[in-house]
Amino acid sequence: MSHFGRSGPPDITDTYSLLILNISFRTTADDLFPLFDKYGKVVDIFIPKDRRTGDSRGFAFVRYKYSDEAQKAVDRLDGREVDGREITVQFAKYGPNAERIDRGRIIEKSHSPRVRGRSRSPRRSSRYRDDYRDTYRGDYRDRGYRRSRSRSRDRYDRYRGRDRGHRYRSRSRSYSPDYDRGRGRSRYDDERWSRSRSIESPGPRRSLSPPLTTPTRDKSPASRSASPKRSLSPNGRPLDSRSPSPGPAEE
DNA sequence: GTTGAGCGTT
Numbered sequence: 001m002s003h004f005g006r007s008g009p010p011d012i013t014d015t016y017s018l019l020i021l022n023i024s025f026r027t028t029a030d031d032l033f034p035l036f037d038k039y040g041k042v043v044d045i046f047i048p049k050d051r052r053t054g055d056s057r058g059f060a061f062v063r064y065k066y067s068d069e070a071q072k073a074v075d076r077l078d079g080r081e082v083d084g085r086e087i088t089v090q091f092a093k094y095g096p097n098a099e100r101i102d103r104g105r106i107i108e109k110s111h112s113p114r115v116r117g118r119s120r121s122p123r124r125s126s127r128y129r130d131d132y133r134d135t136y137r138g139d140y141r142d143r144g145y146r147r148s149r150s151r152s153r154d155r156y157d158r159y160r161g162r163d164r165g166h167r168y169r170s171r172s173r174s175y176s177p178d179y180d181r182g183r184g185r186s187r188y189d190d191e192r193w194s195r196s197r198s199i200e201s202p203g204p205r206r207s208l209s210p211p212l213t214t215p216t217r218d219k220s221p222a223s224r225s226a227s228p229k230r231s232l233s234p235n236g237r238p239l240d241s242r243s244p245s246p247g248p249a250e251e
Numbered sequence: 252g253t254t255g256a257g258c259g260t261t
Binding site: 004005006007008017019021022025044046047048049057058059060061085092093094095096097098101 | 261
């Protein structure tokens with residue numbers, strides 16, 4: 001395992017980013033490092049991964065220190081077979097923060113984008129999380145990911161939609177009329193309901209057990225199963241209501 | 252366990 005991407009971008013000053021496409025989902029930075037490091041000084045390798053599954057997304061970013069080395073890597077590694085797939089190496093068009101990039105080189109870097117005019121935005125801090133999520137989601141939609149791209153994304157979209165719906169529902173509950181009426185107990189009841197359901201969850205599961213092993217019905221098959229055995233003797237005579245050992249008695 | 256256009260890290 002490499003230390004790339006452990007604590008964010010180390011130093012992206014005067015570095016040239018390369019975009020590696022069409023790589024295998026199992027390919028990691030460790031697999032790409034020896035390949036790209038052979039053609040130059042690699043300062044960083046980053047492979048975007050899914051937020052939830054943590055799996056690779058199928059592309060990586062390799063940052064070189066010099067442009068000539070990056071160009072050489074593009075020329076030499078572009079079309080190279082890695083992990084059974086032909087990778088595509090090209091200069092990155094966009095920077096990590098959507099900065100201007102020229103052939104992989106970051107022209108404008110967000111060094112001090114702190115104050116741009118008025119420092120009046122206290123709500124921004126609160127909105128940080130929402131903004132982050134919105135930006136993440138909006139990014140996908142802005143890039144046209146909504147179009148049919150692949151099955152994997154569709155599956156993720158389904159998860160995303162479900163999660164969003166859940167959140168919406170949660171918020172909707174906050175704005176519930178009952179809550180507006182000042183019925184604090186309602187909320188408690190709701191919480192208790194939630195908890196009750198949690199505890200009741202394993203209940204029904206256990207309830208399902210009894211039907212499977214119904215006492216009354218359980219005896220039926222057992223009785224029937226033992227009935228033919230005990231009811232019929234080797235001679236074919238029912239010794240069920242008879243003496244347990246009629247044979248020895250006669251003998 | 253799967254998939255395959257594209258541009259990024261707590």
